[in-house]
Amino acid sequence: MNALSGFRPAHRTFFARDVLDVAPELLGCVLQRTDAAGTVAIRITEVEAYAGERDPGAHSYRGKTNRNKTMFGPAGHIYCYFTYGMHHAINLVTAQPGQPYGCLIRAGEVIEGAQLARTRREAKPRKTPLPERGLASGPGCVAQCFAADLTNDGDDLFDGQWRFFVPVDHTIVPHVTGPRVGLTGPGGDGTAFPWRYWIKDAPSVSTYKPGRSLSPAARLLGASR
Numbered sequence: 001m002n003a004l005s006g007f008r009p010a011h012r013t014f015f016a017r018d019v020l021d022v023a024p025e026l027l028g029c030v031l032q033r034t035d036a037a038g039t040v041a042i043r044i045t046e047v048e049a050y051a052g053e054r055d056p057g058a059h060s061y062r063g064k065t066n067r068n069k070t071m072f073g074p075a076g077h078i079y080c081y082f083t084y085g086m087h088h089a090i091n092l093v094t095a096q097p098g099q100p101y102g103c104l105i106r107a108g109e110v111i112e113g114a115q116l117a118r119t120r121r122e123a124k125p126r127k128t129p130l131p132e133r134g135l136a137s138g139p140g141c142v143a144q145c146f147a148a149d150l151t152n153d154g155d156d157l158f159d160g161q162w163r164f165f166v167p168v169d170h171t172i173v174p175h176v177t178g179p180r181v182g183l184t185g186p187g188g189d190g191t192a193f194p195w196r197y198w199i200k201d202a203p204s205v206s207t208y209k210p211g212r213s214l215s216p217a218a219r220l221l222g223a224s225r
Helices: 019-026 114-121 139-146 216-220
Strands: 007-009 030-035 038-051 078-083 087-094 101-112 162-167 176-178 196-198
Touching: 019 038, 019 087, 019 101, 019 196, 030 101, 038 114, 038 139, 087 139, 101 114, 101 139, 101 196, 114 139
Parallel strands: none
Antiparallel strands: 007 162, 030 038, 030 162, 038 101, 038 196, 078 087, 087 101, 176 196
């Protein structure tokens, strides 16, 4: 595993707090994975908070299932799921066991392993190369950069291929809040749930898309949070 200049490894206690306290503090921090192919590290620029039984937009709102069981476990683990029938997404579990809270990593800046991240993102033929800002812009793109899939669901950030770093002089980065992306119903109410956090003017921040009604088939694919 590689250390990063200007950052220090986090402790599990960083995540063992309420999700609304953790979420804004994730901005500017670094998530890193090292596997057989190499190391990729992403400085986080955009997240969304999901608060279990308090949050109609959360996967865990109605209780534990085989899909979301990782969220009910200890803080500092990865909850990875497949959505829209086409891509994976990475969440970092927070709070205490039994509190199914977590933060979706929506976007970031690749600061280590950019070529490996690009190779993974451009695995399918493209007419033009991806711009640097687009490598990890959107949750599916983040997961692709890390080559993360359902086999990584439940991975421990503190015992394995993953590491999490905070800036040495860790302070909350100036940021903006607003509605979460793609949610309908009560969970998509940006006034009641302004639980998307992003670094203002960061080029990698994803494009906001309001929620829309989904077909029954899409719901079965887990497209709705």
